[in-house]
Amino acid sequence: MSIYLDVIWLLNFSFDLFLLLLTAITLKRKVFKFRIFLASLLGSSIVLMMFTPLAFIATHPVGKMIISILMVLIAFGFKRFSYYFHGLLTFYFVTFMVGGGMIGAHYFLQSEVNYLDGILMTNSNGFGHPISWLFILIGFPVVWIFSRKRLEGIEAKKIHYEQLVTVTIKVDAIQFTLNGLIDSGNQLVDPITRSPVMIIDTLMVQDYIPKQLIDMALQDDVMKSLSESSESHPWEHRVRIIPYRVIGTDHQFLLGFKPDEVWIETKDEKIKVQKTIVGLNRTKLSSEDEYSCIVHPKMLQGQSIKNVS
DSSP states (O other): OOOOHHHHHHHHHHHHHHHHHHHHHHHTOOOOHHHHHHHHHHHHHHHHHTTSTTHHHHHSHHHHHHHHHHHHHHHHOOSSHHHHHHHHHHHHHHHHHHHHHHHHHHHHHTOOEEEETTEEEEOSSTTOOHHHHHHHHHHHHHHHHHHHHHHHHHHHHHHHHHTEEEEEEEETTEEEEEEEEEOTTOOOBOTTTOOBEEEEEGGGGTTTSOHHHHHHHTSSOHHHHHHHOOOOOTTGGGEEEEEEEOTTSOEEEEEEEOOSEEEEEOSSEEEEOSSOEEEEESSOSOTTOSOSEEEOGGGGGSEEEEOOO
């Protein structure tokens, strides 16, 4: 087997550079190009050590661990132990994730890529088989980009689900529970009482609300349907009209009602909402049915009861 040391070193230097960049992106830390460059040089020095009396450092797990510890220290510095340790663990996680993706793709495609004492190499004659190099040069960036997108997606989902709450609405003897999303962008209020307005998916609650109210709420022109309606229903005194505006359209109106009680339950506490109006939205709020109502942030300022479970 012929080994071209300069090519193998450049390959591993590039890998270390990209792994440190992905670590910085995952941690949302500022990237210092020179420090990342120096850390990558240190990491790729394992390739050179293998052909010196220091080969035992490059091949022993403890030696590799020491080098990785120094790499993270150079790349991100040391502010406090928890800051550094979190960076080190994230670097390991990113390395195993990308490395696992490469190994999986290798066995799937059966490319001629080998690992020798933790160093990624190609074999065959000279520079290696063209398919092997094509796999490495294309496969690694693809796995890197895929891993980055997945990490960003996981983070977005985590933030998203941390904003989900359970909302219980009570009107007379009727009570129903919905999954709600806390939306800081929702600043809709009742113009008369200044009560915050939460928005619910009308079709999700049609079994609990009078049919006449549902029919009016689903009309494009709420004011017209309200004025033309001659049927009475038990919630007439609760009905509210909330004006709102969407970019690119004129003023519109949302039909709503005043509930008797609204409770919001998070993972830490249960909140009794002091006052609110429930707006009946005409369209689906979540395409994946993750939530069926949008909670006004001011609704969280009510009386709180800590969850004991």
